[in-house]
Amino acid sequence: MKIIISPAKKMNTDSDTYAAAGMPEFIEDTKILMNRIRSLSYQEAKALWKCNDTIARQNYQRFQDMDLERALTPAVLAYEGLQYQHMAPNVFTDDALSYIGEHLRILSGFYGILAPFDKVVPYRLEMQARLSVGQSRDLYDFWGDRLYKSLTSKDHVIVNLASEEYSRCIAGHITPRDRFITAVFGELVDGTIKQKGTLAKMARGEMVRFLAEKRIEAPEGIREFHELDFFYSEEHSCKDSYVFIRKKSK
Numbered sequence: 140m141k142i143i144i145s146p147a148k149k150m151n152t153d154s155d156t157y158a159a160a161g162m163p164e165f166i167e168d169t170k171i172l173m174n175r176i177r178s179l180s181y182q183e184a185k186a187l188w189k190c191n192d193t194i195a196r197q198n199y200q201r202f203q204d205m206d207l208e209r210a211l212t213p214a215v216l217a218y219e220g221l222q223y224q225h226m227a228p229n230v231f232t233d234d235a236l237s238y239i240g241e242h243l244r245i246l247s248g249f250y251g252i253l254a255p256f257d258k259v260v261p262y263r264l265e266m267q268a269r270l271s272v273g274q275s276r277d278l279y280d281f282w283g284d285r286l287y288k289s290l291t292s293k294d295h296v297i298v299n300l301a302s303e304e305y306s307r308c309i310a311g312h313i314t315p316r317d318r319f320i321t322a323v324f325g326e327l328v329d330g331t332i333k334q335k336g337t338l339a340k341m342a343r344g345e346m347v348r349f350l351a352e353k354r355i356e357a358p359e360g361i362r363e364f365h366e367l368d369f370f371y372s373e374e375h376s377c378k379d380s381y382v383f384i385r386k387k388s389k
Contacts, residue, residue, distance in 0.1 A: 140296045140356060142243050144343060145305040147220030150261035152212045156229050157236070159213045160256035164289060168281075169207065169250050172264065175272050176202050187270055188263050198263040211258035214245050221337065225344030228255070235351035243347060244290060246305040248278045252286045267304050279308055287312035298322065298350075298358055300343040320358050322346060323382045324369055332375060332382060342367055342383065 176184060185195035215228045245253040248266035266278050275281035287309050299306050299321040313319045324342035325334035345366040355361060361381060362371040369383040376382045
């Protein structure tokens with residue numbers, strides 16, 4: 140079973156908590172993307188990133204100075220944001236760390252797909268960014284089915300905890316022999332499941348921690364998740380979608 144999650148926009152460096160284990164699988168493609176972004180003017184890069192001047196200047200300089208083989212952080216510690224805060228990998232036990240090393244994969248517009256302890260540097264490049272590269276019109280085209288093939292090379296059971304922006308690069312290539320299960324976290328409003336972005340990010344992080352601590356090996360085990368007042372709803376779920384509904388506080 141493989142678990143996929145999204146990266147986060149905000150990143151940091153941390154070479155002390157855990158040792159980084161190896162280079163990302165698609166590092167040569169990452170070099171191509173790095174050089175493509177370096178070729179952009181500041182205004183072109185800012186338009187690509189759709190951010191303010193402070194963030195644009197920081198990331199523009201990051202790419203100009205970038206060295207993909209120095210000052211490297213394990214991927215699972217490099218990303219900040221609600222999902223990673225609630226996952227809290229910096230306090231995992233050795234067993235939980237071993238579990239995510241085997242089961243967890245992070246999807247990335249820049250690196251493609253990452254194992255938790257792959258060596259990464261801070262960058263900004265969302266999967267949906269409209270960056271043409273060679274004959275590829277955007278990053279979905281650039282990565283094609285290669286991320287899917289990497290993910291399913293030895294395992295065809297996938298638990299999807301990624302946003303639609305990132306899961307799209309896997310979901311679009313799913314075949315009948317694959318089992319692709321998306322976890323949905325929402326509230327029941329007038330008979331309809333409403334998913335709120337902030338709570339969903341928090342729940343996805345909590346779900347990864349739950350799976351790692353319990354060492355869940357089959358997707359059915361995730362139904363026992365009950366953090367943040369979310370509980371599995373058999374009534375609203377199906378074989379491809381596990382729905383967790385949050386109970387409202389009284």
